Amino acid sequence: MKKFYLHSIGNGSKNLVLIHGYGFDSTIWFYLIKKLKKYYKIYVIDLPGFGKNRFFPVLKFNQLIKLISLYMPPKAIWMGWSLGGLIVNKLALTHPERISSIINVSSSPYFLKKKNWPGLEYSELLNFKNQLKKNYKLSVKNFFQEQKLNNKENVNPIYWKNFQKKMLATFSPSNLALEEGFKILCSIDLRKEIKNIKIPLLRIYGSLDLMVPKKISNLLDLCCYEPKSIIIKKASHAPFISHLKQFCKIILLFSKQLTFKKIS
Incomplete structure (x- = not known):
C-alpha cells in the first residue's frame, strides 16, 4: 500500500492537527498555518484521495478513522473543517484519552436537512459534488468568490488572488475520493453520539454560511458537554480564510483557556 503522507510544521509547545473539508486539501490552511506555527507544532493531514495523498487508496469512514488514529500525536488539539469536523468528533469519541480538545469549523454532526434539523438539501450536495467532478478549478474559483463577496469590508485583493492561485495549483481530488466523501456527508450522523x-x-460558524446554518449552534449547545459556540459575523463557510485575524484570536484564546484549566 502507498505510504500515507502527513507532515508537521512549527515549534510551538502544543500540538495542533488540521483536517480539511470536502473537495479541498490541506493547502486550504496555508495562511492559517503561517499565523499559528509559532504557537503550535502543527500536523497537517491530506485525506486519502486529496492533495499529497491523492493516490492513497480511498477509505470508508470507519476505515478512515482507524487509519488516522495511527498518526495521532499526544494530547493534541484537533481542528476539523466541514467534513473534517465529522472526523475529529469521531476520533474524540473513540480515542478521547489522546486528544486534549477539538475544534469544529463550519461543521455539523449531520449535514443533510431533515425535519427540525437545518442543513443542505440532498440535491444541493449532489450538485456540488457533480460540479467538483465536472470542473474542479471553476468550482474552487466560485467557492473563493463566495467567501470574498460575503466579506466586503475586509477584502485584500492580493491575499485573495494568492490564496486562489495556491489552491488552483494543487492536485484535483480523485473522483473516487469525491464519491466517498459525498457518501460520508450524506450518511454519517453523529447527532446522538x-x-x-x-x-x-x-464550534465556530459563519453567520452567512448556507452549507452549515448557524441555527445548528443553538441545537448543539443544548446537548453538548461544556457548550461553546462562536458565530463570526459576515463570514461564510470558510471563516479561517475570510476572517483570518479574528479566527486566529479565537483559536489562541481557546487554547489559553485550556492551559488555564489545567493549571487551576
Missing part, C-alpha cells in the same frame, strides 16, 4: 464527547469542544 456527540453528547458523549467529554473533552472541551469549540
